[in-house]
Amino acid sequence: MSLPASEPRPSAVDRASAVLAPKVLLHDHLDGGLRPATVLDLARENGYDELPAGDVDGLARWFRDSADSGSLVRYLETFTHTVAVMQTAPALRRVARECAEDLAADGVVYAEVRFAPEQHLTTGLSLDEVVEAVLRGFDEGSAAAQATGRPILVRCLVTAMRHAARSREIAELAVRFRDRGVVGFDIAGAEAGHPPSRHLDAFEYMRANNAPFTIHAGEAFGLPSIHEAISFCGTDRLGHGVRVMDDIELPSGTGPSGRDVRGAQLGRVANYVRDKRIPLEMCPSSNVQTGAVASIAEHPFDVLARLRFRVTVNTDNRLMSDTTMSKEFGVLADQFGYGWADFERFTVNAMKSAFIHFDERLRFIDEIIKPGYAVLIG
Template sequence: MTTSMPPVSPFGPDPDPALFALAPKVVLHDHLDGGLRPQTVLELAEQVGYTKLPASDGPSLATWFRASADSGSLVRYLETFEHTVGVMQTAGALERVALECAEDLANDGVVYAEVRFAPEQHLEAGLTLDEVVEAVLKGFAEGEALSASAGRPITVRCLVTAMRHAARSREIAELAVRFRDRGVVGFDIAGAEAGYPPTRHLDAFEYMRAHNAPFTIHAGEAFGLPSIHEAISFCGTDRLGHGVRVIDDISLPEDADFTAHDFHGAKLGEIANYVRDKRIPLELCPSSNVQTGAVASIAEHPFNVLARLRFRVTVNTDNRLMSDTSMSKEFAVLAGQFGYGWADFERFTVNAMKSAFIHFDERLAMIDEIIKPGYAVLIG
């Protein structure tokens, strides 16, 4: 695979993320415990007596999270969550973090968000699973209200996640169904992929299907094609969390590079064809994928290959604190590397909205009344 100078973006070779702040955006893969404000982590730690933080001021703590996440290892990347989860053990803390999450996303121009978290990780102070979810949903509703009053309306919905190394996935799936008319729209499994295949949780996925409830699976990030195959063929996932290693089932011409505009001659294997043919959404997280070692660099990220081959690609943040990112920053990175313009970002945003776990009429209204009019102004 050769590399070449990237195409020049209409926003310039190194776009300012502020250029993208006004664009209506949709995020489907954003972790609640990966998006805290550094100052909030400090204040909550003081309130609950958490003494393990590696820094004592906001800027230093932010730097520590980013540096620690830049290990190139998914396992080490996940270790940073010990500190955020550690301060999210009370209803008040969960409510505050959820409220601020909604505000921060809205301030970045996000109009619809599905934010995920693992309720089973927030029980150390005696909360029940239901109380954990209730606190988070209350925070999201408060954040929505505050953002709307500030002229930045946002809709925030929740995905409840089961940890793939644990044995509570069926219980968490039942939790998702129990709260699905109150703000929870789906189910997910997350955590280290190696050694913990999604097929360990078939009971949970069968429960979701039996109740006509959607789910996504973290797959194809660290473990490659086998995890994607299991997620789609055995588990029946509706979306792929990351799914970036589907590129391993695509053969490109020898003289192609990842920044090309046309990948004529690309040959797709059975898994890649299935993912594309069935329009299975890919929850791609460019900056995070580099940090965890799923890809070597943004220049070598297969986002552009998959987008040009018309997979249903979506842009996501994954963990805003650990990656020091936002949706606007992710747009800027992609624009600078692959030369995208407003029409491209409109397509990626519509892809995401089509793939959301809310009802069809709600998705259509968001696309027709908010997303397309918003991009029409930007495109001119």
Template sequence: MTPVDSTPPTGRPLDLPNISLAPKVLLHDHLDGGLRPATVLELAREVEYADLPAADAESLGTWFRDAADSGSLERYLETFAHTVAVMQTPSALARVARECVEDLAADGVVYAEVRYAPEQHLERGMPLDEVVEAVLAGFAEGEAQAAAAGRPIMVRCLVTAMRHAARSREIAELAVRYRDAGVVGFDIAGAEAGHPPTRHLDAFEFMRANNAHFTIHAGEAFGLPSIHEAIAFCGTDRLGHGVRVIDDITLPEGADLAAESFEGAELGQIANIVRDKRIPLELCPSSNVQTGAVNSIAEHPFNVLARLRFRVTVNTDNRLMSDTTMSKEFYRLAQQFGYGWADFERFTVNAMKSAFIHFDERLALIDDVIKPGYAVLLG
């Protein structure tokens, strides 16, 4: 498919420099998937980790991107062995968290929820609480530096349990224990096949009992059954990815995936409940291609879901592995589907409405930051 012209009829050109100025909201970003290659190298030297596949930052960045382009979620996840290995001390965690905030703020992100699995950072003896406190300290330092540089950003944390392990209840308790300190929710992640979300019902029940938020990685590699379980049995607030909800939608024969309307599309029960309940989809276009959830950006169902008025949001997933930023994700979607500033404002407001902070904080960012920012770009 030939990319469409993404220059909006009014306002500033929709190019990368201008997109970087747009206020953006990020709900699905992994801390251990967003390190700077140079930081990986420096931290590896500090902890004497000798298994990195490249010795300079440029080559290492290329290796991560190429290794992640496997078409398999399981093989994609193998790349994290190297980043997690160098994030095993309080100082390393705080540095990575601070740099994460700096990088997001430089890209125009005004609110972000960044997730990581505390249980993966215990190899050098840190207890779970120390892991969380180190990351929160790094986020706070990054926020202060971003504000001083004139790019204010609010960053909150999701703690993740690994779905193949048996610590989800413990991590859920951690989320509740630190929810007044910057942890706004809970998640499960990892390979979906063979590890259904219902294995962790006690953790989700604990979160609901404590009026706490959670999202679930579902509908990325395993399809509709994982989405069904996440909603019907676990009661998730959002769907991490959720891209395979498209499998429950029948499009008119010969439909162009870049069309502006999909009149006549038929939604099944799962797709209908996702849309009816306004369950946010944390879509990560570039990552979805790398893991084989979709074949290409051109075949990504993002536009179908957006035009059918699902609550779609744009996310990075793992900036290092996908060699991406929020601005690059916006630009790729604009090039493929012809979106303009008004579309990206809608996607950004979708994300802000779906954030796990309180209503008044969400509303303030929409009214005082997001809408004024897009008004400038719309002209």
């Protein structure tokens, strides 16, 4: 399906055609993907007067420029405004509906969208009411997309904030809604000083209930974060995971974007991640913005792909990064020369790693993804 590590790639993907490719998205934050116009509308409706700009273009620019800080902590500060306008059931429902519509319009056929219910309680909603509003919005948006000929299945991950103390409660919420649209659990927020092992009771609860989870790890903090996530917490996937490169020694003279990775030496953590096929939820544009990597050219995506890690392509936060899955495909194609066969592999990787049942994953791969890429590959 893909060329050996030392051979050149096929012709680059045409960005205009990328929308046509069936895509699978595993790492997308609901509160990081609002339409700028919606932020303005909801701010007016809810009396929120602290937005940094009063027009659509200015607000979109502010989010993008503020996120381009090179710091995960500063990047996360932009969420103050999006979370502030997502405090009522109608607002949550609208944001979720538009999320499903926007992803479908970009050719996403399956998405797992995550958010932290504990951050949406200031007007008196319960955790259950927050999740119910979001799930209803996803259903409405998916139905609208289906009507336009762009079918999509959207499922939800509920996230606990790693600096807070509600992770067990949120894990219980995930299990409570597991048959109603929630397919997993996550922890997110600033990594430094908040190791995943502090939330062991939540992860043990998920495992005891045969429920999957992912952990943000190896983005702003190094290899210890990944080691804890996989060895102590037993994560099923790694959110970002770019710092697994800290445990890989490339041949002399080969940089992170080097084309020939023969002779690369993997340490114990890196080998474990690859051997166990632990998926890496990589978000190229976001990883540059947060300083996880210095540039797309230095992003380890290509090295990890050539070393046959289970890499997947994701958006992280579409508003802050001014991105879509099609744009992320284009960024990677421009930098690394990927062709459609490569993106088919990355998409199949993502579908194999989804938190829905095996038969559903297989149906997407056999009936939607492979036929869709067969047309593009020609």
